[in-house]
Amino acid sequence: MTMALGATIHTFDVELADVDRGVYESPTLRMARHPSETDAFMVTRLLAYCLEYEEGIVFSEGVAATDEPAVLVRDLTGRTTAWIEVGAPDAERLHFGAKLADRAAVYTHRDPAKVAAAWAGKRIHHAEDIPLFSFDASFIDDVASALERRNTMTLSITERHMYLELNGSSFSTGIHEQRAG
Template structure:
């Protein structure tokens, strides 16, 4: 018998002063049996960092993720079904990123493992023709601290200012400093 996903509920209050995006979001997240709470919380972080100010070009949504290799962890689809923003977590290979780059207007990757530097050194030169790609490293100790905030029912306040992310619950808080490994071409 297959193991079932664990359901997490998160109420987010987002104040992104860098992008002038503010709002409350109620999320229901399915945590795949092979997914860690660290990865789950990186999904929440990626949502907060990329949620659009309005739904005019579609909503940012969680996908089947680990259950479907043809979908990213999050994406924003416009009303015609075209991919506006493809967001992957972890350390995807260059073929996956090139495919995503061809299918969407923007591609973002959030890597959070301590081996990110090795992965990126091996991949960086293969992705020179990907002007729509952004790659971010979440330092491993910060992503592990973020994982400790995970609970089946969460209320999170997320403030983003000057590139720093502050995630707070009633009992604890974590400061995260995403590191840009690659930014999209202007």
């Protein structure tokens, strides 16, 4: 008999200063990392959460959630107000999320041109309003190499540039944006 591997819990004590949006918070985040989830995907999911941080934001079950994005925002009534995908969601899923929520966004650690090309000619609700954010692959890999089970993180965003300190290591990158449509 083989036993299925369970999720690994990672904890992040975050100091978030998003100067661009006027968000200054100190959340403690617990992320369950599914065995099939790569370090790069988890780092991108963490960054998406921080860059979208607002009241009502939550992680879904990640790669195990088939009917929810990696990150979502709900209002006090439970209605989904933001659908935040990570990686390379298919057009149908993005269309569904964009129709369900007031806004949608995609964060990727992959080549954004290839991610967007997969959506070409497909129906996506208000695709022109959906931002596709990407980070340099080397940045994501470097941050992933500094991950531990318990993490201390300081993240500052100013003029669409990110400054990150994770467990004593410092990283910096621009936040690249294009539109899904």
